[in-house]
């Protein structure tokens with residue numbers, strides 16, 4: 001396996017509460033890794049440790065290491081702003097800014113110092129194409145992002161992440177607020193994106209994990225119960241608890 005990220009003996013605490021317990025996992029490059037498990041098992045917490053989003057929550061701490069291209073992302077040498085550029089994030093609810101479609105995508109690059117209009121135009125077009133949204137919005141780039149449908153808004157948020165030229169994309173239930181047609185579109189997009197990016201996605205939908213992921217991690221009460229090829233996890237899980245969960249016996 002060509003590992004893009006490697007998680008070694010990770011524990012994570014909110015104050016005294018241990019939310020992640022001794023997690024070991026390798027994230028394969030240019031693959032989709034799905035994180036599944038019942039509500040409260042730690043999927044989002046784990047996802048957020050991967051680009052240090054949890055740093056923003058007071059009273060949290062971790063033990064162990066998370067290697068990204070061989071370096072521990074929690075090392076004092078790491079520039080967190082740069083890290084989050086490389087490891088981008090897409091959230092559950094599409095959250096575009098109250099600005100135009102163009103400005104939503106150009107916002108990050110501008111903040112990182114790109115001022116040249118032609119360069120920004122190029123980034124906006126490339127990112128919207130990458131998020132399979134360009135054809136739908138190319139004639140109205142200066143209209144409000146809020147006028148887009150929910151599915152289009154989510155693709156816009158993906159374009160916004162792509163504009164930072166990330167390497168890894170973290171997605172926290174990106175389709176849970178969308179209808180089945182918009183969901184299918186995002187799933188097709190994810191399948192496309194994995195050619196260029198490494199993707200880690202939290203999903204409540206086992207069907208979705210089965211459709212789009214190469215590897216699946218099953219969490220239960222802060223523990224990683226089973227991790228491996230999605231095909232294997234879904235057809236022949238090694239652990240009884242995984243089997244009970246995927247066959248719908250709990251959760």
Ligand SMILES: Nc1ncnc2c1ncn2[C@@H]1O[C@H](COP(=O)(O)OP(=O)(O)OP(=O)(O)O)[C@@H](O)[C@H]1O
Nearest residue numbers: 014017019037038039040041042043044045046057
């Ligand atoms: N900011 C926080 N402060 C304290 N505890 C938290 C915080 N965020 C999450 N937790 C706790 O950590 C545990 C894991 O939560 P997390 O949100 O990671 O689970 P999840 O599997 O993503 O759940 P869901 O599927 O419902 O989103 C839960 O017990 C939760 O109550």
